[in-house]
Amino acid sequence: MSGAPDPILIVVIGVLAASGVYLLLERSLSRIAIGVIIMGNAVNLFILVVGGPPGEAPIVGETNPADMSDPLPQAMVLTAIVITLALTAFLLAMAYRSWQINEHDEVQDDLEDRRIARLAAISAGTASDGTDPITTLDEEAAETRDETEFFVEEHWLAGDEDDL
Amino acid sequence: MTWLVPLPALLPLAGAGLAVALSRRPRVQRLISVAVLFTVLVVSVALLVIADSRPLVVNVGGWAAPVGISLVADRLSALMLVISSAVTLCVLLYSLAQGLNDGDRETPVAIYHPTYLILVAGVSNAFLTGDLFNLYVGFEVLLVASYVLITMGGTAPRIRAGTIYVVVALLSSFIFLIAVGLVYSAVGTLNLAQLAQRLPEIDPGLRLVIQSLLLVAFAIKAAIFPLSAWLPDSYPTAPAPVTAVFAGLLTKVGIYAILRTQTLLFDDGRVDLVLMWAALATMLVGILGAVAQSDIKRLLSFTLVSHIGYMLFGIALSSRAGLSGAIFYVVHHITVQTSLFLVVGLIERRGGTTSLNRLGGLARLAPVLAVLFLIPAFSLSGIPPLSGFMGKVGLLQAGIADGSPLAYVLVVAGLVTSLLTLYVVVKAWNKAFWQPPLEEPRDIRMPRGMVGSAAALVALGLTITALAGPIYALTDRAAGDLLGQSRYINAVFPDGERGDGESIDTLEDP
Numbered sequence: 001m002s003g004a005p006d007p008i009l010i011v012v013i014g015v016l017a018a019s020g021v022y023l024l025l026e027r028s029l030s031r032i033a034i035g036v037i038i039m040g041n042a043v044n045l046f047i048l049v050v051g052g053p054p055g056e057a058p059i060v061g062e063t064n065p066a067d068m069s070d071p072l073p074q075a076m077v078l079t080a081i082v083i084t085l086a087l088t089a090f091l092l093a094m095a096y097r098s099w100q101i102n103e104h105d106e107v108q109d110d111l112e113d114r115r116i117a118r119l120a121a122i123s124a125g126t127a128s129d130g131t132d133p134i135t136t137l138d139e140e141a142a143e144t145r146d147e148t149e150f151f152v153e154e155h156w157l158a159g160d161e162d163d164l
Numbered sequence: 165m166t167w168l169v170p171l172p173a174l175l176p177l178a179g180a181g182l183a184v185a186l187s188r189r190p191r192v193q194r195l196i197s198v199a200v201l202f203t204v205l206v207v208s209v210a211l212l213v214i215a216d217s218r219p220l221v222v223n224v225g226g227w228a229a230p231v232g233i234s235l236v237a238d239r240l241s242a243l244m245l246v247i248s249s250a251v252t253l254c255v256l257l258y259s260l261a262q263g264l265n266d267g268d269r270e271t272p273v274a275i276y277h278p279t280y281l282i283l284v285a286g287v288s289n290a291f292l293t294g295d296l297f298n299l300y301v302g303f304e305v306l307l308v309a310s311y312v313l314i315t316m317g318g319t320a321p322r323i324r325a326g327t328i329y330v331v332v333a334l335l336s337s338f339i340f341l342i343a344v345g346l347v348y349s350a351v352g353t354l355n356l357a358q359l360a361q362r363l364p365e366i367d368p369g370l371r372l373v374i375q376s377l378l379l380v381a382f383a384i385k386a387a388i389f390p391l392s393a394w395l396p397d398s399y400p401t402a403p404a405p406v407t408a409v410f411a412g413l414l415t416k417v418g419i420y421a422i423l424r425t426q427t428l429l430f431d432d433g434r435v436d437l438v439l440m441w442a443a444l445a446t447m448l449v450g451i452l453g454a455v456a457q458s459d460i461k462r463l464l465s466f467t468l469v470s471h472i473g474y475m476l477f478g479i480a481l482s483s484r485a486g487l488s489g490a491i492f493y494v495v496h497h498i499t500v501q502t503s504l505f506l507v508v509g510l511i512e513r514r515g516g517t518t519s520l521n522r523l524g525g526l527a528r529l530a531p532v533l534a535v536l537f538l539i540p541a542f543s544l545s546g547i548p549p550l551s552g553f554m555g556k557v558g559l560l561q562a563g564i565a566d567g568s569p570l571a572y573v574l575v576v577a578g579l580v581t582s583l584l585t586l587y588v589v590v591k592a593w594n595k596a597f598w599q600p601p602l603e604e605p606r607d608i609r610m611p612r613g614m615v616g617s618a619a620a621l622v623a624l625g626l627t628i629t630a631l632a633g634p635i636y637a638l639t640d641r642a643a644g645d646l647l648g649q650s651r652y653i654n655a656v657f658p659d660g661e662r663g664d665g666e667s668i669d670t671l672e673d674p
Contacts, residue, residue, distance in 0.1 A: 024335065029327060036334055043341045050349035073348065076297055080341060083304050087334060090311055094326060101320045107331065108324045110397045116456050 005049045013049065016042035029095035029105040033088055040084035044077045051076075165214055169222040169237050171207045172245050172288035173302075175200050180281035187274040194260055197277045201256055201284065205249040212242035216638065219645075219655035221294070221663065229294070229656050229663035230355035236294035238652055239642035240491060244291045244420055247495050251412050251502050252284050254621045258506055259405035261613025276316065283309035283409070290417050294656055296347060296354040299421065300340055303385070307333050310414060313406045314398065321401045329398035336384035343377035350374065357656035360428045360649055375430045379422065379439075386418030388476060389446040392469045396453065399468075400461035400518075404509025407461065411468050412502030416494050419475050423490065426479055427646035439480035440570050447473030447574075447581040454588045460508050460518045463592055467544065467585055468501055474581075477574050478559050481566050487643035489558035492636055496551040496628055500540045503621035507537045510614060511596055516606060520592060524601035532615065534597045539622050541593060543629070545586035551629040556582055558636065 016038050023035025051073025056063040058071040095105040102108070179200035183193045214220055219238035223229055237245070259276065286306025293299050311333070315326035348354055350370055351362040363371055380391070387395040395415070399407050426439075450470025457463040475497070478490025508518065514530050515523040527534045543550035556578060563575040628635060645651045656663055 024331070032331055039338055043338055043345070046342060047345035047348070050345055052349075072354075073345075076344070076348075079297075079301065083301075083308075083337075086308060087311075087330075090308070091330065091334075094315065094323060094330065097315075097318050098323050098327065101323060107327045110324075110328075112459060112462060113397065116458070120456065 005053075009045065009049050013042050013046050016045065027106045029091065029098055029107065032107075033091040033095060036084065036091060037088055040080070040088075044080050044084075047073050047077050047080070165210075166220050166222050168207050168211055168214070169220050169235050169292065170224070172204050172211075172249065173235075173285050173292060175204055175207070176281040176285035176288065180278040180285065183278040183281060187278075190274070193274070193277050197256055197281060198253075198260070200281060201249060201253040204284065204288070205246070205253055208242065208245035208249045211237045212239075212246050215239050215242040216641070219651060221655050223663045223665040226665045228665035230353050230358040232663070232665060233298045234294040234355065234357070234656050234663055235292045236356075236652065236656060237292060238655070239638065239645055240420075240423070241291045243491065243495065243638065243642060244416075245288060247498050248287055248291070248413055248416075249284070250624060251498055251621065252280075252287075252409060254617045254624070255405045255409045255412075255502065255506065256280065257617040257620075258408075258509070258614050259403075261611045261617065262403075262405065262509075264611070264613070275312065279309045279312045280409075282306075283313065287413055287417055291420060294356045296356060296359065297344055298354075300337070300344055303340065303417070303421075304337060306414065306417065307337065310410060314402045314410070316403060316406065325398040325401040328394050332384060332394040332398075336381045339377055339384075340381035343374055343381060346370075346374050346377065355656065356424070356428055357653040360653055363429050364432075371430070372434060375425075375435060378425055379435065382418045382421045382425070383442070384418075386415050386422060386476075387469050387472055388442050389449045389469070389473075392446065392450065392472075395469055396462050396465040399465045400459065404505065404512065408502045408505035408509065411465065411505050412498045415468065415472060416475075416498050419472065419479075419490075419494055422476075423479055423487070423646070426482070427487065428649060428652060431482075431647075431649065433482050436480045436482055437570070439476055440574060443473045443476035443480055444574055444577050445473075446470065446476060447577050451581045451584040451588065455584060458520050460511065460520055460523070460592050460596065461505070463520075463588060464501070464504055464508060467588060470581055470585070471497055471501075471544070474556065474559055474578060477578065478562060481562050481571065482647075483562055483566060484640065484643045484647055485558070485562035485565055487646055488636065488640040489555065489562050491639040491642055492558055492632075493555040495635065495639070496543070496555045496625070499621060499625045499628060500543045500552060503540045503618060503625055504537070504544065506614075506618040506621060507533060507540070510610060510618060511537065513614075514608060514610065515596065515601075520595040522602050523596040524599040525597075526601075527597035530610065532619075533610075534593070536615075536618055536622055537593060537596070540625055541589035542586075543625055545589055546582040547586070549629060551625055551632060552582075554629065554632040554636070 020035050020039025020042055023031050024039060026032060026035065052070040055069030056067045058068040098105045179196050182196050186192045186196070211220065215237050216239060219236060221229075221237075222235045224233045224235060226232070259280075263276075283306050286302050286304070286309060289305060290299055290302035293302055311326065311330050314329050315322050344354065347359065350366050351359060353359060353362060363374075384391045384394075399410055402410065447470050450466050450468075450473065454463050454466035454470060457466060471493075475490045475493050478486045478488075478493060480486070510530075510533055511523065511526065512518045514533060515526055517523060539550070543552040546552040546556045560575050560578055563571045563578070658664065
């Protein structure tokens with residue numbers, strides 16, 4: 001095991017991981033799915049790079065053992081790729097279902113959490129009671145939305161939902 | 165008898181395949197699921213009996229460890245297998261009775277049975293494996309099955325809950341995978357026994373990084389504060405049997421992974437202080453969250469988070485008594501938490517809701533439910549002589565024996581948490597069973613199979629109470645194994661170098 005890994009690959013891993021994490025933090029499920037794909041690639045590349053220097057195909061009898069690359073990280077990456085693929089498919093299916101139900105694919109807030117926090121605020125006298133919690137929640141949700149909602153709405157308003 | 169070892173993971177996988185193939189014949193499918201899980205239970209008990217004298221090791225495919233993957237059934241693994249297979253069998257019977265009674269709406273047989281069996285296979289694999297990457301695979305198998313189960317039916321609340329669950333679980337999987345890559349690049353092996361030999365030799369800073377990454381990954385799965393917020397958001401919306409098995413088992417797989425890695429791979433105790441604080445925060449934050457809830461499923465989810473703190477406390481003590489107490493607590497908590505969720509499923513069925521503000525008067529309508537809820541609820545809060553009391557006494561004794569100021573703080577916190585748990589469950593019981601009902605509940609006959617399987621699980625909890633002496637003796641021996649390490653390592657490498665099976669040193673060191 002000699003030779004440091006290629007610095008370019010390390011930079012690539014860093015960029016991929018950073019973009020993956022950024023996308024994972026989004027509220028829209030399709031962006032999260034892209035984040036998962038990118039993050040999965042970053043992790044797989046990471047395992048390949050740290051798993052030893054590149055070499056010839058590790059087949060006993062064909063290659064001199066000293067020139068072989070380590071087959072184990074490759075096996076692990078293959079497994080990880082398959083798992084990421086399956087999970088991406090599941091995430092996309094969930095995003096589509098969420099879009100079917102809610103007309104958007106955003107991760108939603110837990111209403112029960114909000115309700116209990118509001119109860120606590122009311123009993124502490126810090127919230128003006130009498131407000132309908134549901135309307136307020138909708139207002140809050142509207143503020144936290146990002147542009148994907150407007151995109152969907154425009155399409156709905158234009159009446160071309162069949163194209164989506 | 166080593167051929168028994170892979171069966172707890174293999175049988176459910178084969179059963180799942182059969183169940184998919186026979187999805188048009190629900191009756192055969194049901195029969196297969198029950199037969200498979202019952203066999204797994206028998207095999208697990210046999211494994212526990214054998215593993216109590218010597219650990220059983222299988223080198224998968226005949227490839228010798230550390231080249232191949234080894235499956236290890238030692239006392240801890242076998243005990244976890246026994247309790248998990250008993251619980252999964254009860255939950256399966258419960259969901260069968262529910263399905264027979266309601267039709268396929270809640271638990272569509274064609275999807276539910278194969279997925280459930282795969283979940284069991286993943287859990288068994290995670291308990292049995294002696295290889296870090298295989299542990300990752302076991303986690304993924306059980307997680308993927310759990311994604312399907314938690315979004316079963318695809319209704320709006322389940323998709324909302326499932327999104328949070330899936331995204332958080334994906335994140336923890338990535339962290340786990342990065343840790344696996346780091347481990348491999350640092351020491352060139354993933355076999356747990358060989359890692360135990362090699363990890364102490366590497367740079368302490370790098371070892372701490374690896375340890376922290378693994379801990380964060382497992383802590384998300386075990387729902388340890390501050391990584392616990394996903395759990396009460398996502399569990400309560402799933403069907404009752406699914407919530408029950410998730411709450412009972414899945415977090416404990418994370419606890420098992422922490423227990424295994426902390427004792428076998430990182431026995432220098434450098435993060436014990438952090439774990440202590442995490443245990444303290446988990447107990448208190450969890451139970452305070454439960455106090456505020458008015459939905460009984462969410463309330464129980466918060467107590468689940470809170471009681472993870474007890475097990476973490478035992479692990480953080482890293483003494484023989486502490487580990488023994490933690491293992492006993494895991495056994496107790498799996499049974500009790502699952503039975504509570506099953507009974508809540510029955511309450512929801514009888515009262516039509518899980519909101520404590522709308523439930524009421526069930527003591528008169530369903531006195532059996534009142535008893536079935538009260539026994540595990542008291543056990544959870546540690547009323548003597550139930551198993552929760554035994555578990556807490558063991559942990560608190562271990563804490564006092566430790567003698568450090570922080571351990572005393574945790575002992576006090578443990579007592580406070582158990583008092584608050586009592587407050588919470590009694591409040592829930594009073595509201596559901598005693599307060600005058602808002603509207604007279606519909607008249608519904610409770611399916612005997614559902615009540616019966618919930619009662620069986622409550623009875624299992626009582627059996628753990630009755631057998632607390634022998635079980636404590638067993639967990640004490642298991643804790644001794646964990647601290648000794650050599651029993652595990654010698655079992656995997658009988659000659660000190662390699663496991664049984666095929667492997668050649670083709671690469672001569674230059």
